[in-house]
Amino acid sequence: MIGAVPMDPGLLLIPGPVPLHPRVLEEFAKPALPHYGDAWVRAFTETVSLMRYLWSAPEHRVFPLAGPGHTGLESLAYTFLRPGDRVVVLSNGFFGDRIREVLLTHRLKADVVASPWGAGPDLDGLRNALKRPTKAVAVVHNETSTGVTNPLEPIVEAAHAVGAFVLVDAVSSLGGIRLPAAAIGVDAAFGASQKCLAAPAGITPVAVAPSLWEATDPKGADGWYLNLFTWERYAREWGEWHPTPTTISSNLFYAFHRALLLVKEEGLEARYARHATASARLRDGLAGLGFAALAAPDLVSNTVTCVSPPQGIDANTLVKRLRMERNITISGGLGPLRGKTVRIGTMGTQAEPDVVDRLLDAVRSLV
Numbered sequence: 001m002i003g004a005v006p007m008d009p010g011l012l013l014i015p016g017p018v019p020l021h022p023r024v025l026e027e028f029a030k031p032a033l034p035h036y037g038d039a040w041v042r043a044f045t046e047t048v049s050l051m052r053y054l055w056s057a058p059e060h061r062v063f064p065l066a067g068p069g070h071t072g073l074e075s076l077a078y079t080f081l082r083p084g085d086r087v088v089v090l091s092n093g094f095f096g097d098r099i100r101e102v103l104l105t106h107r108l109k110a111d112v113v114a115s116p117w118g119a120g121p122d123l124d125g126l127r128n129a130l131k132r133p134t135k136a137v138a139v140v141h142n143e144t145s146t147g148v149t150n151p152l153e154p155i156v157e158a159a160h161a162v163g164a165f166v167l168v169d170a171v172s173s174l175g176g177i178r179l180p181a182a183a184i185g186v187d188a189a190f191g192a193s194q195k196c197l198a199a200p201a202g203i204t205p206v207a208v209a210p211s212l213w214e215a216t217d218p219k220g221a222d223g224w225y226l227n228l229f230t231w232e233r234y235a236r237e238w239g240e241w242h243p244t245p246t247t248i249s250s251n252l253f254y255a256f257h258r259a260l261l262l263v264k265e266e267g268l269e270a271r272y273a274r275h276a277t278a279s280a281r282l283r284d285g286l287a288g289l290g291f292a293a294l295a296a297p298d299l300v301s302n303t304v305t306c307v308s309p310p311q312g313i314d315a316n317t318l319v320k321r322l323r324m325e326r327n328i329t330i331s332g333g334l335g336p337l338r339g340k341t342v343r344i345g346t347m348g349t350q351a352e353p354d355v356v357d358r359l360l361d362a363v364r365s366l367v
């Protein structure tokens with residue numbers, strides 16, 4: 001039958017997307033609505049205020065751009081970086097390398113300070129790299145390929161000491177791991193709707209510190225849709241009926257809005273604690289079965305668990321058997337970790353003890 005899709009998705013435990021909360025699904029399934037008018041403006045205004053709460057940054061400018069996380073990264077490059085600017089990229093995994101790849105296409109100089117996959121950021125290497133003029137330092141807060149959470153405070157301190165701004169990829173941490181953007185001094189950051197927010201993929205919440213915004217000449221910014229000054233202009237000039245520059249799917253936007261209301265209802269601290277508890281339960285359970293975490297205990301992520309299986313168990317076979325025999329989907333390793341590790345998400349709706357226990361039971365039966 002044309003259009004037939006499997007209706008039983010099983011247990012989806014990859015590091016995003018994650019199963020939608022029923023109340024988010026309810027919004028997503030509603031008939032299409034206009035992307036302007038009173039109801040839209042009310043939802044947009046509330047979304048902006050909820051995004052400031054989410055980033056713990058009441059003064060930051062926030063933008064719910066329609067597009068995947070990469071849209072957020074490119075919007076920051078178009079808006080705040082100029083061809084020839086030097087950006088120091090801290091990389092300890094696949095998504096750090098991806099930042100470099102994207103920035104190079106923007107005709108920027110992207111110098112990588114690399115550390116091994118699974119290790120933390122190379123802070124001495126960073127300080128050394130910052131001896132040369134630098135416009136920005138870019139880093140992934142939570143490296144989804146390795147299950148490492150990079151501590152941001154020392155990175156911000158080193159960057160600000162030389163007048164560079166800090167650009168953070170918070171795609172797999174936003175809403176799951178504490179990230180008080182204003183208190184830490186994060187200047188520019190982007191997340192994604194499909195991970196710890198448990199909304200459908202397709203919105204990237206972007207946040208910009210007032211100091212960076214005010215120091216930037218809009219005339220130098222490139223692009224139109226991905227130029228945040230365009231978004232700011234529409235919110236300012238058309239804010240009473242059509243606050244975004246283009247059409248946004250109403251299903252997607254209202255689902256995202258609902259997901260943010262659920263974050264507020266739960267409370268950020270309670271949400272961070274729920275992610276920490278669920279991931280600790282998963283890590284402990286897997287350790288008891290002989291799995292070894294790639295990240296050191298002080299860097300271990302609360303949203304992505306990256307582990308190598310015990311001797312005699314092949315990572316790819318385990319992923320396949322869980323899918324075929326138990327209807328559970330987890331991820332394999334990326335890049336050099338392909339075939340060596342498995343990755344499991346505890347994000348949003350996945351960060352629940354009964355979900356973790358279902359996976360642990362299944363793994364136990366296979367190893």
Ligand SMILES: Cc1ncc(COP(=O)(O)O)c(C=O)c1O
Nearest residue numbers: 068069070095144169171172192
């Ligand atoms: C840390 C990190 N950055 C960026 C991305 C890319 O996000 P998107 O596919 O929404 O563009 C991902 C996706 O998994 C990620 O985990």
